[in-house]
Amino acid sequence: MTIIEILSLVLLGTGAFFFLAGSIGLMRMPDRFTRLHALTKADNVGLGLIVLGLMPLAPDVRDALKLGLIWILVAVAGATGAHLIAKRAVRDDGEDSH
């Protein structure tokens, strides 16, 4: 195993840990808002680490950049989605019963 592969493995493992933490948060947190906290933050870091871990293993530069782009797009979509779900919950217009 080369040093790069070891580094990748460490990053991938840490990323997986954050996804696990996000899922545990999703199950343990008491309400919508706190669940969103767990999901957006933990998954953002988890995916970032997975992407960083995969980048050195990518066959060419384009694939590596593509992974980076995917992280950016998912981060934007995740944060925006969390805001919209929270907004819906906070305005509480009665359409979402518990």
Added chain:
Amino acid sequence: MNHDSAVLLAWKLFSRSLLFAGIWMLLVGTDPLAWIVGGPAVIAATVASLKLTQVTPSAPARTDGSSLSWLELPRFIAFFMWESWRGGLDVAARVMRPRLRIRPGMRIYHTRLRGRPARVMFIDCVSLIPGTLSADLRGDQVSVHALDVGVSLDADLRRLEERVARLFGEALEPQPATASMISAQAGEGGQ
């Protein structure tokens, strides 16, 4: 439309279609046939982005806020990644304990950011820094859901706001006009 704004519009059209074409190429590759889908997608994205960042006529002229500073971008990305890391660690540490360490509650933060792109950037980043989740935006009031109301979020939010302002080339008012930037709001969120 005067000459200057026509040049600006042409420049925006050019730079944004180039950006979206670049993103398309990165995602799909260089296959020329793919441009049958990619071409319309790039045009639609360019038009949508121009429409969405348009300054409303009623707003003062200085509120454009879409002048992203490319020089500032690398520093913002570094800041963002560091804050994301802190946010992830914080929430992981809270949920992995035998007893959840949370005291959730809602706060109001008055943002000094004026431009719409800057505000969207701000509320998205609020959800990724430690302990905060942006829940609503009405006027300049951002409802922030805090994971732990025992910790003051004021400094963190203000620092993020200043970073976003610098990224979009906005000058923030000196502040603090109001003593309580974050004021308590009745009602816990959720069930």
